[in-house]
Amino acid sequence: MGDEPLNTLLMRLVDLERRLYWYQRLLLLLGLGLLLTLTIAARSVPVSTELLRARRLEIVDEAGKTGVVAYVTPQGGRLEVLSAGGRPGFSAGTVQGAAEPVGLWEQTLQTLERQGRTLEQQRRMLDDLNRQLQRLSQGR
Numbered sequence: 001m002g003d004e005p006l007n008t009l010l011m012r013l014v015d016l017e018r019r020l021y022w023y024q025r026l027l028l029l030l031g032l033g034l035l036l037t038l039t040i041a042a043r044s045v046p047v048s049t050e051l052l053r054a055r056r057l058e059i060v061d062e063a064g065k066t067g068v069v070a071y072v073t074p075q076g077g078r079l080e081v082l083s084a085g086g087r088p089g090f091s092a093g094t095v096q097g098a099a100e101p102v103g104l105w106e107q108t109l110q111t112l113e114r115q116g117r118t119l120e121q122q123r124r125m126l127d128d129l130n131r132q133l134q135r136l137s138q139g140r
Contacts, residue, residue, distance in 0.1 A: 055071065055072065056069065056070070056071040057069070057070040057071070065084075065086070066082055066086065067081070067082055068080070068081055068082070069082065073093065073094075075093070075094050076093060076094030077093060077094060078091065078092070078093030078094070079091065079092045079093065
């Protein structure tokens with residue numbers, strides 16, 4: 001009489017072990033099937049696109065600010081590199097009617113500062129020449 005609950009527990013334990021064995025095998029088969037499916041899908045997806053078409057291409061940073069722009073004008077293609085402030089720092093493109101088909105435009109802050117210094121030097125020279133002319137005309 002005392003062995004009956006023990007036998008019941010033993011039978012339930014054997015049944016649970018058998019179910020666990022089948023669930024483990026089923027899980028293994030499902031995992032292998034998923035792995036096989038992913039392997040086949042990865043081989044069928046093209047690695048790269050052979051052709052990308054767009055009217056305008058903008059390359060942006062993590063914050064979404066545009067750094068490089070490529071687009072087409074009626075004269076031909078154009079490429080612009082923008083400064084941190086969003087102003088064109090370098091541009092290249094085609095020039096209609098030019099001897100050479102490509103034109104380069106560079107307008108950086110350093111170029112602007114250099115031009116400003118040159119203009120300031122020329123203004124000072126003209127002021128000096130003006131003063132010298134006034135002295136010469138007063139001396140006569």
